[in-house]
Amino acid sequence: MAVRDELGLSELAELEGILDQGGSYMECRELAQVDIGGRCFPVLAITLGNPDPGVPAAAFFGGVHGLERIGTAVVLSYLRNLASRLRWDRLLHFKLESVRLVFLPVVNPGGMWRGTRANPAGVDLMRNAPVDAEERPPFLLGGHRFGARLPWYRGAAGAAMEIEAAALCRIVEEEMLTRDFSIALDCHSGFGILDRIWFPYACTRRPIRDIAEVHALSEIFDQMHPCHRYVFEPQSRQYLAHGDLWDFLYRRAEAVPEKLFLPLTLEMGSWMWVKKNPRQVFSRYGIFNPLIEHRQQRVLRRHFAWFDFIVRAAASHRHWRPEGETLRQHQELALQRWYRNKPS
Template sequence: MQTPTELIELQRLIDEGGTHLGARVLCEVDAAATAGGQRLPVIAVTLGNPAPDIPAVGFFGGVHGLERIGSAVVMAHLRSLVMRLRWDESLHRQLDGVRMVFMPVVNPGGIARGTRANPQGVDLMRNAPVEAQDRVPFLLGGQRLSASLPWYRGPAGAPMQPESAALCRVVEDELLARPFSLAVDCHSGFGLRDRLWFPYAHTRAPMAHLAEMDALHGIFQQSHPNNRYVFEPQSRQYLAHGDLWDHLYQRASALPQRLLLPLTLEMGSWLWVKKNPRQLFSRHGIFNPLIAHRQQRVLRQHMALLDFVARAAASWRRWLPTPDARERHGQLALQRWYGAAAPP
């Protein structure tokens, strides 16, 4: 089995970034379902100010091995930063005020095998110790019946998979160690629209920091008024067990003076299929733009989003609602996303 091209490109970027980048191998995973074969690294890359009082932003991709476009979007942003480090003085000033973390290839075994799950058959986005508080869609919401079926959560009571645990460890070490952090996890495969989902996935109740999420939504709409993203809680679409970002948001909320606002970019891959129906006959075509110019368009489109998220993290004190404004933001958010009042 060949090493995924994403890992080769990531190592090339690490080499080109030189002393500006930090890189560590979080774990190595088997490329096959059985041990003893090729081992693939799960790598985290960091740049920017490591001081603990500095805000942080994390970019994640490749949690689902079939959704290679997610890795491509995160890698394109990292590549742009590495190239700009050579000449862009404004970028160096920005990096003095923010810590950036990249995990473009969270599930290298799934990418190598061309599967949504990791080589053990576990869907990493259903693998956290979080149980949905209401009925979830059959299979889609996470199941423990069999690794041969999609959306398998893993055995009950078992530790998280090495890839899931590695992502959580990076978030805890790099994001939750700081007073404020944002995260974007890039996926594809749901509908005809690009969506920005935020917690929760396991309950229809609003998150505790709904006012802060509304403020983030507000500055995004103001600075990118022509964007086509649907910004909403994931629970408006479906509930699921084991969501990693629900788990990490809850961990952050339990820590004093820590705020994590995680977003999931769910790229609407059905649009690519609609434009090129032949993609239905390819397992990768359901989740990725297979035509070169469409892939380039997707990468260009989402670069502005990732750049915005980094700038929002660095400038968090300028837009986060004051105590007096929190109630207004909270009420606006309840009306926009949940109706006139919070759900029971």
């Protein structure tokens, strides 16, 4: 399907070019339309690779928060790389026979067009799921119901999820939770000076069921890229929050013991960009995005290895997932690393 940029959202124009380049190898599906005063923005999912539900899947999400455009940029950059290789890279086609790839680069097009963290209704999509924190989260930051004029608004109690959040959940349920193994990576920015890889939970400090698999995944990445600068940790190690979409979806998968779904969040440390260019603090986008071109390009290059690793880990999950005694060892190491020490 064609993606029109009549409304001035450059990310949609870039996505259209990528789809043209990918041709018949990529399928584009409209999950929803966001209406802003008669202007309609599509929420689009792009899929490629083997559609057989028997193969694993990897998914990449960006633009949940409209101000964090760098998240969409890194997802589009990786998708563009794949599209450019589809016509000549036979090794890529061989890999795609064993994995399903899903992309939702612009989850919140209305918020991105308006330049707001929330969607056009004023709801923070990452506080919108029907999940409550087990302990009191930080005031406001952890999600609240005081009203849309304040940031981190969850939406009205008992209301249905926002159309964008529901679209994200639907594609995960259809493309990922039906499979024996899947990984999702959601790309954000704005927390600290380090790039962090967060995993559930945000609603509780208790470890998830599949903590051994998360530890094994981080270990093989450490072995492949010993000089990386990511900090792997549960989100709860930094703060608790209500309404996290990935907590909600992980618990859906957790209810089916034979399925393994690992939702991860790339939280890019945007404070470093502000430190290098302090004037950015006076820009609406400057706190969340690199505003200087060479820094933007550096960020896009930096995360390519991590994205490619996610795809390889999904396709080859049977060769690294721990079992038996190894599973118990990874579980003990994970508990010692993330839950028995004080946060750094």
